[in-house]
Amino acid sequence: MADSAPVSLPKGFVEFYKDIETWQNQVFFRLKKKSSISQVDAISLLEQYQQPLIEFTEFEVDIDDYQEAFMDLVRLIQGKRDKSGEFMERLLADKGNLPYEEMIRSTMHYDRGVFEQLQEKLGVPCNVTVFVAQNALRPFLRVFALPYEESIRQDEDISWGQGVCPVCGALPSISRVRFQDGRRFLFCSECFTEWEHRYLACIFCGNDEPNTIKYMVVEGDEANQLFVCDKCKGYLKNYDERNGTARNDMFITSVRTIYLDLLAEQQGYGLRETDFN
Ligand SMILES: [Zn+2]
Ligand SMILES: [Zn+2]
Known part of the structure; x- marks a missing residue:
């Protein structure tokens, strides 16, 4: 299969996401080191609750870790994307005041409320902050998923x-x-x-x-x-x-x-x- 797309994607599009993924991998490994992971049989839990695990299992995110990841990603985007540079600067300038906990909750529930407020307050478009908040949360979700990975993949x-x-x-x-x-x-x-x-x-x-x-x-x-x-x-x-x-x-x-x-x-x-x- 050809790795190139039959239609041309914007220049640097795939590379941008590769950089984000490389960065997410680094955060993921750092977080993984800090937590003790043991395999859990997800199948019996899923059969019992009939809902995704996150609905009935505690998903704990350390706010300091999340803030660090969020700002790290802001800096990464600032260096890559000319157009978003100014928005990233505004987020950086306000880094001590951003509602990290609410951003996590809203990301999980696809709720744009807090991001709309930020748009009004900082002039950073909703889509941009949603993108950062969501991508900063992914490594945490990947660590959350680790104990269940094996049993879910092997569920024949x-x-x-x-x-x-x-x-x-x-x-x-x-x-x-x-x-x-x-x-x-x-x-x-x-x-x-x-x-x-x-x-x-x-x-x-x-x-x-x-x-x-x-x-x-x-x-x-x-x-x-x-x-x-x-x-x-x-x-x-x-x-x-x-x-x-x-x-x-x-x-x-x-x-x-x-x-x-x-x-x-x-x-x-x-x-x-x-x-x-
Ligand atoms: Zn259908
Ligand atoms: Zn998932």
């Missing part, structure tokens, strides 16, 4: 089987079909959890009628696919390792294939709410 009975992340409740950004066994795994960009899903079923409405689920590809590239559902008009990107190479960085695969999201939108498909609530 697909006992979770939902279209949202069993750990943090986010929608997957992409899925992959494994080279060795053709099984399909959904990937969460927030906490890096991978969980198995029925190969052909729609992650949004559960539809599995063959004629209404199909996949599209861009000519000449059979590995990067778009799974679309004609019942609910939902879509999810998929990377089929059997037509390409085995992938271990699904986060960057998802960033690289942003053109498939645009294609899906052009064709009238969208990311839907799931039946799960």
Whole structure:
């Protein structure tokens, strides 16, 4: 598979995300060192509660650690993105007063309230602060997910089987079909959890009628696919390792294939709410 996109992405787009991911990895390893991780059987918990783990398990974030991560990321973006430089400066100037705890809570609940207030107060657009807050939180979510990682990945009975992340409740950004066994795994960009899903079923409405689920590809590239559902008009990107190479960085695969999201939108498909609530 060609690693270049069939349509041109803005210059430096993929590199920007690679830098963010490298930085997130560093924070992740630092946080991981500080916490004691032992494997927990997530499947019995998921079966008992029927909700993502974060809904009933304490997700503790040390505010000093989060503030440090948030400001670290602000500095990283300041150095990379000319356009956002001024906004990053405003966040830096106010670093002692930012409502970190509320930003974490709002990020978790997709609530924009606190970010709108910041927009008014500091003149930093909502989207920009949401981006920083969300990306600064990801390493913490990845550490939270660690104890459950193994049992969830090895759940061959697909006992979770939902279209949202069993750990943090986010929608997957992409899925992959494994080279060795053709099984399909959904990937969460927030906490890096991978969980198995029925190969052909729609992650949004559960539809599995063959004629209404199909996949599209861009000519000449059979590995990067778009799974679309004609019942609910939902879509999810998929990377089929059997037509390409085995992938271990699904986060960057998802960033690289942003053109498939645009294609899906052009064709009238969208990311839907799931039946799960
Ligand atoms: Zn997740
Ligand atoms: Zn559907």
